[in-house]
Amino acid sequence: MSVLIVLDQSDNQIKKSAFEILSYGSQIAAQMGISAEALVMGTVHDDLAALGKYGVTKVHQVNNETLNHVDGQLYAKTIEAVVSLTSATVIVFSQTHTGKSVASRVAARLKAGFVAGAAGLPNTDNGFIIRKTVFSGKAFANISIHTTIKVIALNPNSVTTLLTNGTATVNQLNLTVDSSKIKITAVNKITGEIPLTEADIVVSGGRGLKGPENWGVLLDLAKVLGAATACSRPVGDAHWRPHHEHVGQTGVQVAPNLYIALGISGAIQHLAGVNRSKIMVVINKDPEAPFFKAADYGIVGDLFEIVPQMTAEIKKLKGEKSI
Amino acid sequence: MKILVCVSKTPDTTSKIAFKNANTQFDDAGVQWIINPYDEWFALVRAIEIKEKDPGTIIHLVTVGAADCDPIIRKALALGGDEAFRINADSNDSYYIAAQIAELAKQNQYDLIFTGKEAIDYNSAAIGGMIAELVDLPYISLATQFELNANTATITRELEGGEEIAEVVLPLVVSCQKGIAEQRIPNMRGIMAARTKPLNILEPIAIDTLTSIVNFELPAPKAGCKMVAADNVPELIRLLHEEAKAF
Structure with a gap:
């Protein structure tokens, strides 16, 4: 057996x-x-x-x-x-x-x-x-x-x-394998990104980022952490970010070690896609955002001020470690 | 073209999840029931689109469940199916459910069988693959695009970190997700028409139940969110690094 x-x-x-x-x-x-x-x-x-x-x-x-x-x-x-x-x-x-x-x-x-x-x-x-x-x-x-x-x-x-x-x-093992009825005509890999479902760290953005032109702060943080990027459903629906980044009940379900939510209120459908994450961090200017109830760490404040500081702090930390 | 769309009754996405009878049963008090969103928004709507292009298409709907499934199957008919089948059995075992649907599929020889990518209650994503195996057909899961050219389907399926485009000659089984179609709302004409569309109640065939639910558990409540002041970002990073060991 x-x-x-x-x-x-x-x-x-x-x-x-x-x-x-x-x-x-x-x-x-x-x-x-x-x-x-x-x-x-x-x-x-x-x-x-x-x-x-x-x-x-x-x-x-x-x-x-x-x-x-x-x-x-x-x-x-x-x-x-x-x-x-x-x-x-x-x-x-x-x-x-x-x-x-x-x-x-x-x-x-x-x-x-x-x-x-x-x-x-x-x-x-x-x-x-x-x-x-x-x-x-x-x-x-x-x-x-x-x-x-x-x-x-x-x-x-x-x-x-x-x-x-x-x-x-x-x-x-030498086993006979029939021919496949499925003919693969193309495989399109997303290059230069970490696949969401395999990522240890995911940085995710919501409507709080106010527009696709503001994604730079999020991408900088993701880069310094080696994280995959994700978004909430309204962001995907508005085409601010590609559909494959949408995490939530009707999108991708993720379970990273660390999930950082920037400007996401935390609707129950969003939480259903991320609630198996080990540690959840929420940055949101609304203290009443439901995400704070599900999160492990949180800051109430302006993400455009806070996120660049996070990136700088992590850079410092990683820099010190590599010396 | 004959299409079978599998639908399932699930609690609304905003439902509070609770259990009763010593946590052995889902507590449905106050719960609003819906068609599983993946079945409705993607599998059913894509089938309706195929029928709109080729009006000779027949769409059958099937669900496995008790009489309390009738409202959701009527709603599915209002969106656009031609005829529905409810297999009158209450089961949580994927194999039991799939074998019931496979039996209907064997009798009716469908060109296409569509399911949602998973049901939002038991999240097993198992029914499509099981039906495909039981009727010995190819199965494409997690389809984000589906195009039909005569007897050949061109399907885009999601992979980890990308997508794959496949061509398959019908018949086949496909599990559908976001991208394949856009959600619709039933109109008054559809709702009226649904009243006269046949809803056939079939008795289940004898199938072994291979698994059973012992009980349910709710996740342990979180210790609470540790709040850090907005002017103390270094403290957040220190906590994540030293306490949570997140990086």
């Missing part, structure tokens, strides 16, 4: 979200006294044996170019074959874009109970109960999975990634 951890890749690289689930899956395996094994589909240039440091003992690779692009239909068949090969009873995904298009298919194919958006380790004392976020992060539900095989998709940034001294053995 094993826990099988299915890793995301793109551009021939294992994605950051994969490291968290490697550790997460290994922790589940340790808890259940079974082995932790990983699966990589497609061509990657990473050192797969080194993934052992996250706790897995084996990394299986199906090195087939057809799998370089995500096609849930092909992925589900491939994963099914590896599940039977590894006698996996728990299959772990990250609830990323790939996870969302693949994990549910795998669960249906194997008729396995599925929990998407898991928030932590399962309770395996008596059955298999796992906590997940519901109501867009406003609550949690404890879900009991009744089937022998369990499929879990973990919300990114939910658990601490633990490191070990281990290395993994790499097992190349």
Whole structure:
């Protein structure tokens, strides 16, 4: 029996979200006294044996170019074959874009109970109960999975990634893969920006910035922090910023370590997209802004005066550290 | 062209979330129910746009739920579906729900099955992928654009840090999100027409429930926001660095 951890890749690289689930899956395996094994589909240039440091003992690779692009239909068949090969009873995904298009298919194919958006380790004392976020992060539900095989998709940034001294053995699998019914005609990567969903720090702006011409202060702060930039819905709707930056219930949901909200009042729909952030900082001139109730740190004041000072202070701090 | 749009009943986005019966049930007192926004604004409206261009298109709506789903499915019909199906079962298990819809899809042989990218109550984003697997069709999730040229769909889907453009020959399943269509409001003509459109109640097929909710929890309340004076920005940075260890 094993826990099988299915890793995301793109551009021939294992994605950051994969490291968290490697550790997460290994922790589940340790808890259940079974082995932790990983699966990589497609061509990657990473050192797969080194993934052992996250706790897995084996990394299986199906090195087939057809799998370089995500096609849930092909992925589900491939994963099914590896599940039977590894006698996996728990299959772990990250609830990323790939996870969302693949994990549910795998669960249906194997008729396995599925929990998407898991928030932590399962309770395996008596059955298999796992906590997940519901109501867009406003609550949690404890879900009991009744089937022998369990499929879990973990919300990114939910658990601490633990490191070990281990290395993994790499097992190349020669599996037949059908041709894809999905023909990819273009891939447009946003370059020069940190992807919002992978960012450790997000700096986000709302109507309080008064217009797209004022975004410089926000961009300066984001740059010094190495942060991704985001915006509230009214800002996206007014085309002050591109749509893909809109975070909130109907936009992107993020869970960074630090979320800095500048001139955002904190409507309940906005909070639903950011409330899994570890630390939230709010700068707003309105002391009654609802965001202050959800935040960890706040300043009531004019963001155009405060934000440049924040940038300068952080520069100072980072400058001192690098000496 | 035959399109199936899957809709779900969810609490309004501004609802206060509370639970009852020892936290085992959602407390719906005072809650206003809506069509899940992703289903309504994006999946349904995009289907209606296809019908506007090709009037021979038939749009079926489906929901899995009890009789209290009827108002939202009538509203969906008022926006523009032709015929609705309510599968009369109350379940929170994604597999159970998807298998019911897959059964309807097998009977009716749709060219397109649209879902919202996720429901705002259980946030699993699971139904589209499960239906696709159960009827063995390609599935494109998180679509931000969808164009149809004869039998081939050109779809833009969101990736982490970018997008991918894919061509797929119908039939297929698509989960829809912002960008694919613009929200509409039902007009009086639509509301009147919806009264006479068929709403078929189907009994569920026998399907195993693979998961169940043990109970709910609300997040622990925040310790409260630590306020820093506007003229003391260095203190905020010190707290973030030393206390919160945020950078």
